[in-house]
Amino acid sequence: xxxxxxxxxxxxxxxxxxxxxxxxxxxxxxxxxxxxxxxxxxxxxxxxxxxxxxxxxxxxxxxxxxxxxxxxxxxxxxxxxxxxxxxxxxxxxxxxxxxxxxxxxxxxxxxxxxxxxxxxxxxxxxxxxxxxxxxxxxxxxxxxxxxxxxxxxxxxxxxxxxxxxxxxxxxxxxxxxxxxxxxxxxxxxxxxxxxxxxxxxxxxxxxxxxxxxxxxxxxxxxxxxxxxxxxxxxxxxxxxxxxxxxxxxxxxxxxxxxxxxxxxxxxxxxx
Numbered sequence: 199x200x201x202x203x204x205x206x207x208x209x210x211x212x213x214x215x216x217x218x219x220x221x222x223x224x225x226x227x228x229x230x231x232x233x234x235x236x237x238x239x240x241x242x243x244x245x246x247x248x249x250x251x252x253x254x255x256x257x258x259x260x261x262x263x264x265x266x267x268x269x270x271x272x273x274x275x276x277x278x279x280x281x282x283x284x285x286x287x288x289x290x291x292x293x294x295x296x297x298x299x300x301x302x303x304x305x306x307x308x309x310x311x312x313x314x315x316x317x318x319x320x321x322x323x324x325x326x327x328x329x330x331x332x333x334x335x336x337x338x339x340x341x342x343x344x345x346x347x348x349x350x351x352x353x354x355x356x357x358x359x360x361x362x363x364x365x366x367x368x369x370x371x372x373x374x375x376x377x378x379x380x381x382x383x384x385x386x387x388x389x390x391x392x393x394x395x396x397x398x399x400x401x402x403x404x405x406x407x408x409x410x411x412x413x414x415x416x417x418x419x420x421x422x423x424x425x426x427x428x429x430x431x432x433x434x435x436x437x438x439x440x441x442x443x444x445x446x447x448x449x450x451x452x453x454x455x456x457x458x459x460x461x462x463x464x465x466x467x468x469x
Contacts, residue, residue, distance in 0.1 A: 301391035347416035
């Protein structure tokens with residue numbers, strides 16, 4: 199049965215990264231040449247949208263080489279039909295919620311250390327979208343909730359994790375390296391949470407052999423964070439000591455369960 203992994207293995211990581219870096223260079227230079235300013239969100243939207251088109255083009259090109267124009271769609275259908283075979287939506291939701299609580303707990307600890315002048319930290323937890331225009335909200339949703347999970351999971355799990363495992367012949371090192379790379383691409387307050395999330399979805403991916411599983415988990419994580427920011431609940435949490443302590447306790451308890459699950463489910467290899 200054909201799967202999306204067959205297509206991911208057919209991609210050249212050098213060509214993909216070269217194209218990705220070329221896009222970043224082009225969209226960085228354009229504002230210097232002509233009077234066009236790209237905001238960081240629109241910049242990311244353009245990069246990710248073009249990368250999605252690039253991946254679809256490459257996958258369809260593989261079909262034409264194999265003289266079967268519908269194989270990619272069949273692989274996508276096969277992975278979609280087996281999306282929850284290994285991990286159900288409740289398991290994935292627990293990972294996402296535990297990760298969000300973990301990030302929130304780290305945020306409040308960093309904020310407290312900053313109030314003591316031990317570190318400099320001034321970054322929002324989820325953000326406040328109450329004063330943002332509809333156009334920016336739509337752009338944010340398309341970029342962060344829709345495109346980001348697809349592109350980042352193809353890169354970090356579908357490519358880096360698989361290539362590291364083949365090159366190093368060590369699945370543990372492959373999981374850690376790909377997750378650390380994923381983590382350092384996030385802001386300071388979210389690095390540890392992103393690394394933990396990367397480890398969890400890497401295990402889900404290895405167990406399921408289905409790239410749509412980490413994509414769905416990533417989508418759910420970003421969607422919940424988006425809805426929390428949209429609700430404006432962060433402004434009600436700030437300064438509410440009871441809620442902050444409750445979040446930290448929930449983060450501690452849920453992540454003990456999560457860490458035990460990671461240890462129990464840690465893979466011995468990757469097919």
